[in-house]
Amino acid sequence: MNDFIEIKNARIHNLKGVDIKIPKNKLTVITGVSGSGKSSLAFDTLYEEGKRRYLMFSGTQFMIDSTPTFDSITGLSPTVAVEQRIIRQSNPRSTVGTRTKISNILAMLFAAYGTSDSSFNDGLPLSMEMFQKNSPKGMCVKCLGSGIVKKVDEGKLFGNLSLKVEDVCLGVGKRGSTKKLLDSFYKHHNISPSQELSSLSEEQLFSLKYGDGGKSSFMGFIPWIFHVTNGAFSTNSRLSYLLTEAGYMTNSSCPKCGGTGLGVHASSTTIGGKTISELDSMYIKDLFEFLGSAPLKSSPLLNEIISKLSCMVDVGLHHLSLSRPVPTLSGGEIQRLFLASYIIAEMDSIIFVFDEPTIGLHEVEKEKLISIISNLVNRGNTVIAVEHDENFMRCADYIIDLGPLAGINGGERIFQGSFKEFLDCNSSNTSPYLRDNGLLNIKQIYRTVNSDKTLKIENANIHNLHNVNVTIPLGLMVGVAGVSGSGKSSLISDTLVPKLKTLLNDKFVGSEDEESEEISEDNSAITGWEQIKKCLVIDQKPIGRSRTSCPATYTGVFDRIRTLFAKESGMPSGLFTVNSEGGCKICKGDGEVHYHVGFGNFIDTQCDACSGTGFIPQALEVTLDGKNIRDILSLTVDEAVAFFKGKDNQIDKILATLQRVGMGYITLGQKTPTISGGESQRIKLAKELSKGQSAKDSVYVLDEPTTGLSFHDSVRLMKLMEELVEKGNTVIVTEHDPYILSNCDYIIEMGPGGGSDGGELIAADSPAALKNNQNSIIGRYLK
Structure with a gap:
């Protein structure tokens, strides 16, 4: 052999x-x-x-x-690949529990051994489906398993009486059958769309809001909103987005199920005094300990759950809960989730x-x-x-x-x-x-804290944070350290960042594809934010939402490249993108056809219609200095710098910045699913730096920027972050790498453990001080 x-x-x-x-x-x-x-x-x-x-x-x-x-x-x-494919784990209903199948086994355990509340007993035998919120038998009848209901702020919508009726109704009567219904409503109630709300009678305003009980065909604006936002008209999803962004409509926890998404059987059945939703929300470490001591006789179902949970604790996922949505996991967490599945399967x-x-x-x-x-x-x-x-x-x-x-x-x-x-x-x-460790340069002179220039977070209590108070010095490189689940992200991503987003408004730059955050009570406050001119959050979320997005489209380079092709050929610029008339009609510009083959892995086959280019033949016939649009997208950033030199100043600037952040090796057209979280973050950093607006007093928030970097590349990134601080900015970096943390001027360390064992501030000082701090865990690893 x-x-x-x-x-x-x-x-x-x-x-x-x-x-x-x-x-x-x-x-x-x-x-x-x-x-x-x-x-x-x-x-x-x-x-x-x-x-x-x-x-x-x-x-x-x-x-x-x-x-x-x-x-x-x-x-x-x-051969099995265990990758960090965040973008392919995008189903919002997929959770840690459903991905590992533990939720299914837990539902079976409750059906077999659950104790029903004596005050609720409809005589039906318990079944597995009654404990699954995606099942018709188990979902809450009000929120249909989502745990969330929408609320309309009527005061905000109809509060300004000087607005015209047509202004309030946004896009209701723009086209089609809805316009006919609304016109019929106006005629029946003798209302003109150009009238101000203040001129309507009480009856007219009431009918406009809630409908007129069938006297005309229009259901009323508020019922219509719910009709649209619950997906009745996919063409109006933009309206749902506008309503939410404008604050007219908000998500709130379902009052019937308390946000669990489960029906009455699940909420009135317990094991060891706890419902299935309470077990779902526990940290995996705590759930493992609870089930290990639960008053249940040993059963294959219980043993299998405990075995899976034990494995998840071992691979460092102790700080997650079964209810945690998979799209909110980092690439490393997703990889370890799959690793746990393979270990449990005991393959050789x-x-x-x-x-x-x-x-x-x-x-x-x-x-x-x-x-x-x-x-x-x-x-x-x-x-x-x-x-x-x-x-x-x-x-x-x-x-x-x-x-x-x-x-x-x-x-x-x-x-x-x-x-x-x-x-x-x-x-x-x-x-x-x-x-030679000496090649990883550790700076000798550290910046000191100016007590007049600080940002303070008070009473941070989201997730596992225990009313944390912390001071973040401005004008410094600030590291945030701690074991997995210690509260680093809860403190920075879930407390500081949302607060700054609200307070700074248009001076805040974050992910363009942010999903609605989970509903939680946040009583924290921050002070000192007035000293910040701009906040830029550079995270590891994928760049762009679609599979056809790439570094060129995300950074804005592609728009300028298409303009060059349009000028060269006299053809419309839309011909030179797969997302418009230039895209192959069979594969929708993707160049490939994708089939899921299990365990998060896909088989990709080349599209025969376009030979994998994603473009129609007419788009590929036009060339710029001998290269067609597909050839351009196949260039690495390093190659593109030489090719475009002198053709367009903005293209030159963006490409040069991509080189500076160590991304010279990626191709302009590299597809989003193949770009790691760390690479996405550095592309975002390049996009912001190329704008040239980071003069002073900006705050950069980075999440593990060394992800995917070799020693050689980490040194380059460190120089770039130092450059930002030298210009008078603040860099807040959540990181595990001892090299980066050793070069921070100040370190905030959360811990001491993860999940329920974390959520406390255990140290906040210079790296030198943390080396001598008995409470510090990272201190012993600092260079």
């Missing part, structure tokens, strides 16, 4: 015909700078071929005929390919994860991980280093062998940092 997986002449993307040997039943780490070709080797070559072979022999309908991107791969067994002889499994973990948590992944190997599996973490590399049986740099300057095999041998590799951009 062959002891190695051998790849010959791999040449996809920027890989330059590399030959690779990977030992079986070992832990192999693939490293190198960002864009060096690690994912091209691990996922686009190894995983895709493993998946193709499995599907080919399994009698599936998905047969792939594609151009080979390697000469041969031998020693391959079934599998090739697991991981994408930076240590992302989002504190130094103390990484040790346990490395142990768990090592156990996968001990069970007879092969594990291949794309990873930048030093300790993870030190635990590896084998190292593959790609490079030497990114994009066209990468794609070569620099090294393969043991970690000890890797330390002596002089041609690598990674090994020098492992040999």
